[in-house]
Amino acid sequence: MAILKPFKAIRPRKELADKVAAFPYDVVNSKEAKIIAKDNPYSFLHVDKAEIDLEDGINIYNSKVYDKAKENLNYMINNNILIKDDKNYLYIYRLTMNGRAQTGIVGCTSIDDYDNNVIKKHEHTRKEKEEDRIRHIDVCNANTGPIFLAYKENKKISNIINEWVESNDPVYNFIKEDKIKHEVWVIDNDIIIEKLVKLFKNTESLYIADGHHRAASAVKVGKMRREKNPNYNGNEEFNFFLSVLFADTDLYIMDYNRVVKDLNGLSTEEYLSKVLEKFDLELYKNNGPYKPECEYTYGMYLEGKWYKLIAKKGTYNSNDVVLNLDVSILQNNLLSPILGIKDPRTDDRIDFIGGIRGLEELEYRANNDMRIAFSMYPTSIKELMDVADENKVMPPKSTWFEPKLRSGLFIHNLD
Structure with a gap:
């Protein structure tokens, strides 16, 4: 039984979405990020790779980097570059590359599901990379990048997604410099949201496709918050982390x-x-x-x-x-x-x-x-799921998913 939770996303103003959306922090290095964001003050790289706004050569694990990330995130919120929705919603995120689309549901998943292996893994994580994301999430008080999850296709879920997309206009619709098209819809109908939540309760497993370090770090931050709040009831936002969930049949793994x-x-x-x-x-x-x-x-x-x-x-x-x-x-x-x-x-x-x-x-x-x-x-999505189902791990660098999810389109606040 998988928990899917709607949330109040912090997301870009419509006219700025294409400028905010950025590659994930681990896809570009500091030098590349600095070049990409140089003439774009809206780029989310200013949050995810905040060292680009500090002195050259600074250690990316320096506390100044995390403080700068928090400062930049707050600046974007305070200046209405990013705006928080006033109700809990689910979202649809579609990426189209070379005419091939993959469509996912954006919501929050449970740190308990991660611990109980409802959310299954196929990679080991490295301590220093975990510690980096732990500090980033904790200082920013937010999940700034979504975890890329997969589930075995459910026709009922697919039908709901397709019907919503066909009946509603996207709030974001833009093409980035790499020719990948990004579209986002807001599911603001409580009945539809509840249907999706119930359908995922009947989903046996979710699988981390990409984002093992972000997931492990988000879970550890959630547990840190639980220790600080011993009377927590389980509904607090820190018990959940930002995710995008795709049907396995939608996904494309490259060599x-x-x-x-x-x-x-x-x-x-x-x-x-x-x-x-x-x-x-x-x-x-x-x-x-x-x-x-x-x-x-x-x-x-x-x-x-x-x-x-x-x-x-x-x-x-x-x-x-x-x-x-x-x-x-x-x-x-x-x-x-x-x-x-x-x-x-x-x-x-x-x-x-x-x-x-x-x-x-x-x-x-x-x-x-x-x-x-x-x-x-290329490794297949079936092979990935089979490995995860047996609680085993793949050798490093076994899968390369395309297209890459962009950061900055959804932020999940932990309060």
């Missing part, structure tokens, strides 16, 4: 590719010989990069040539949902034993490139600061 700095001391011939022990290998003679067409296949770019790799039997375990993932097969049979990448989460000899950047980016990196690149077949 998440790998580049490695060197051959771990091996010559090219020695390396290829070791690869052949676990993979069938053939030179890809077609023009351009090789994009895997099915599971257990990989592209490999080395010294100006593309190869097709096919994992041999014995490199995967069909009875283990994690070991059967393409990312696991590559890690366990090539990256670790041959190239010496034991922990891809921390090893600085490996880097990861989202499929949105194209395979040409792999060639560029391998020809410049890296040595070898691997193109991957």
Whole structure:
């Protein structure tokens, strides 16, 4: 049983929504954020990446950064750039990329559902990244970025969403510089809201698609508030965190590719010989990069040539949902034993490139600061859910979701 709670969103004035909406804090670095927001005082990057408004080179974990984020958020609220709704609503958020739309419900989900594993995870989190978001949420007194959740499609939910979208005009409708269209509707009908809340009560599980650190941090802030308010009744806003919930059939996962700095001391011939022990290998003679067409296949770019790799039997375990993932097969049979990448989460000899950047980016990196690149077949949403259902975790950088949710369109205050 999943709890979905309507809330009073803090959100942009209609005419400023496209200027406020910004990439999530973890999609752009400080330098990129500063360039993007330079001529846009409305950009939500001034809140999510507040270091851009402080001296160059400041540590992003400096307390000044969190204080500046709070200052900037309050400025946007006090100057009516952001306005708080006067009633509890649910919202619909649709993103359209290359003609393909995904439509989610924006509301709040429960920190207890997270603890009780109604909200399921598939990744480990890192302590320093959690601590960063804990401080950001706590100081700002708000969830400033939504958690990206998935649920198994329910036709009744889909019908309600579609009927509302067809019968009502969006409050926001804009296209950002990356050509992605963003539309938002406010569900202000109490009967419809109650129907959706009840339907989600009959939903067995929600799955974190993206935002594990934000979710874990929001839960910990909620527990901190409970300790400070021992007489809490469970209905306070700090018991919930901002989420966007999408049907699994709506979601699109792209490939998440790998580049490695060197051959771990091996010559090219020695390396290829070791690869052949676990993979069938053939030179890809077609023009351009090789994009895997099915599971257990990989592209490999080395010294100006593309190869097709096919994992041999014995490199995967069909009875283990994690070991059967393409990312696991590559890690366990090539990256670790041959190239010496034991922990891809921390090893600085490996880097990861989202499929949105194209395979040409792999060639560029391998020809410049890296040595070898691997193109991957995308992990499926079913695989993600299967891993989460078994309370297991995926290897790092297994999924790259597109399009990315924009921050700043919805803020959830914890009071």
